Amino acid sequence: MEGLVKCSRYAFGPNRLHYCGPDANKEIYDYIADNKSDLGLKKLLEQFETMYPYLRRIAESNGIRDPFDIRVVEAYWIGNRLLENVTQKELFRHLSEVHNLKKKLNAKSFSRLSDILESGGIPHHSFHVFAIWKRTGHEEKEHTIESIDSCRISWGRVMEVSGPTVTVERKQLVILNNKLAFSEPQNQRFTRTLDASDDIEGIESGNIVTIHWGVLCEAINETKVKMLERYTLQSMNLVNRML
Template identity: 30%
Template sequence: MPPLPEDGREALTTGAILFARYAYPPNELGYCGTADHQGLLQYGAEGTVDPGLVQLARGFDGAWPYLEFIAGATGIRQPLDRRVVEAYWLGGDLLDTIDMVQFGKALTDRFRRRAGQGWGFLAEAIPAGAVPSHAFHVFAVYPWVGLLRSGRTDTPLEQLEQCRIRWGQVVSSEGDQVTVLSRPLTYDGTDIGLGERRLETARRSIDGLGFLDTFRPGDWVSLHWGWVCDRLSRRQLHLLQRSTMRQFDLTNKRVAHSGVREAIG
C-alpha cells in the first residue's frame, strides 16, 4: 500500500488511539477483544501507534466489522481513521451518508443467524433510521433490551448502562478516580430514558497510567464501563447526546416500516 499523505497518517494515528481508549474498559473485563488489555491501556495512555495496536483492534470481533463497514461505505481508506472511529463510538453525520440497503445487507450477513427471534427488530430498525454505531450494537444487537422487556430488569439495565458510551461532567478528581455528574439509564416498564443527574465515581487511571492527565471541574468526559475515556468537545458532546437519544427513540418505538424488505433483501 502506498504511504498515506500527512493528514491521512494523522487521522489514522488519532483514530487508533481513540479506539484504544474506548475499547480498553470492556477489554479489561474480558468482554471483548484479545487478552492483552495491558497493552491496550499502554497504547491509549502513551499515544503510540504501531502495527501491534492495529492487530489488537482487529481482535474486537464486535467493533471491527463496523469500522470496516463504515470506512468502506463512506469511501474512507482506513477503518481506524479518526472520522470512522469517532462516528462509531459517538455517532455523527458521517453515518447518515451510508446507504440503508447496504447497511441492511451487511447486518444480515453478520447478525441474522445470531439474532434468532430478535432479527425482526433489527430488520425494522434499519429503515426506521438506525445507523451502524456502538449505540445501535448495544441496544439492538445485544440481548439486554429483550431481557428488560421480559421483566428481568436489574442486570440488563446495569449492563446497558455500563456498555453504552455515556457523558458526564467533572466535579473533582483525586488519585486514580474522578467524580462526575451523569444521568443514569432508566426503564419504566415500557421505555428507556435518562434519570436526573447524580454523582458517580469513575476510574481515570491504574497506578497513574490513564488516558487523560488533568481534569478541571466542568469538563465534559465520556464514560465506558466505569472508565473515563476522553474529554469531549462541545461538538462531540452534542454528537453523543444526539446519537444516544436517537437510539433510545428507535428502541422504544420498535417501528415497523414498509421499507424492511428492501433493506434486508
C-alpha cells in the same frame, strides 16, 4: 495513527473485562500509556469482533481507506456526519451477514431488529447496544439495563477530582413505562484507569468526559457532546418505538 489511540481508549474498558477483543489488555494499556501506535496495535484492534466490522462499514460507505481514520473512529464511538452515508441496505447486510445476527438471534428478535433498521438504524455504537439486547463479543448473553448503561458511551460533567477518584454527574439509563429513558443527573465516582493523556490526567471540575464500562475514556468538547447525545437519543428513540 491518532485514530488508533483514540479507538484504544474506548475499546479498553470492555477488553479488560474480557467482553471484547483479544486477551491482550496489558499490551493495549501500554500503547495508551505511551500514547503511541503502530501496526501491532492495529492488529490488536482488528480482533474486536463487534467494533472492527462497524469501522470498516463506515469507512467503506464514505470512501475512506483506513477504518481507523480518526473521523471513522469518532463516527462510531461518538457520532458524526459519516453515519448518514451508510444506507439501510448496507447496515442490514452488515448485521445479518457480517455479524451473522440472523443465526445468533431468535426469529422474533431478528424480526424486531429488522423493523428498527427500516425505521432508520445507524452504525453508531449506541444503536448496536440498544437494538441488540445481547452481547455479541465473547459472552453471547442477554443484556440487563445495568449492562446496557455500562456498555453505551455515556458522558457527564466532572464535579470533583480527588487523586485517582473522579466524581462525575451523569444520567443513568433506566426503564420507564417499558421504555428506555434517562434518569435525573446523579453523581458517580470513577477511578482514573487511563492516565497517559492530558485530557484524563489533567481533567478538572467542569470538564465533560466520556465513559465506557466504568472507564473514563477522554474529555470532549461541547460540539462532540452534542453529537454523542444526538446519536444516542436517535438510537434510543428508534428502539423505543418497537418496545
